[in-house]
Amino acid sequence: MERSIADEAESYLRGLLEEWAVPQPGECIACYLDRAIEGSGCDGDLRFAERYRDLVAPRATALLARLESAGGYCDCEVLVNAMQPAWHLWSTSREIEVDGRTIVLEAEPPESMPPCLGVRRGSTQPCRNWHRMIRRGRW
Template identity: 50%
Template sequence: MSESTTTDEIESWLRELATDLTEPRPGECLLCFVARSLDEFGCDNQLRFACRFRDLRAPRAVGLERRLGQRGGFCDCEIFLNGWSVHSRLWSPEREVEREGYAEIIEAEPPEELPPCTGVRLGSTQPCGNWERRRRGW
């Protein structure tokens, strides 16, 4: 096998990997894509992944940044800090356990790993059923 053939194969493999990591999957919603991207690459204090999703899957969603900002999502991580959270039906339930003769409450917790995206139609920036809006106020 020649060196140029090996190089071409490696470059092809890297392009496929980069596509898998940085592009929305078929039917994947905005929030599942942004959450997956944040897990891989972290936040840069911009709406980098949200805008990438819009540019690739929903270019007509010209008000996306404004809409996310209205919910407190001025960067990718703030979408989840202020705007949306994993749907409560996916959380482990609050439970009471007994330890050393005392009752201890274990609070409900979000899942360690998100379930697969339940999907949205092409062109939508709405979240799938894995997400719910955070309630505002105390």
């Protein structure tokens, strides 16, 4: 039996969804969240962080509580409040002259993150492309 174009398109889209929705081997939680949010957006919860935990580190039962305690109440907040791109990836601050005035441009995070540097299996730590932001106590 031949498949319709709609069936083929749906199958293709499911394959794409599975490709970005599943953590890659050795991919850290921050790189996974960055990639998943870029592909799907954030819907106000920790669904991708929970999926990462379930698929990569099922024994990390306190992961969501740790992320929330660091200000990550949803997937995108994790990348704003709990982790941020490592300093070595930021642009450097610099001064420019505009109409005879010196303007200081602040350092900025990268527009897109480089490939994940990897973590050991079962880890919920970010790779060296990210810094953890510690708010209260240890993480």
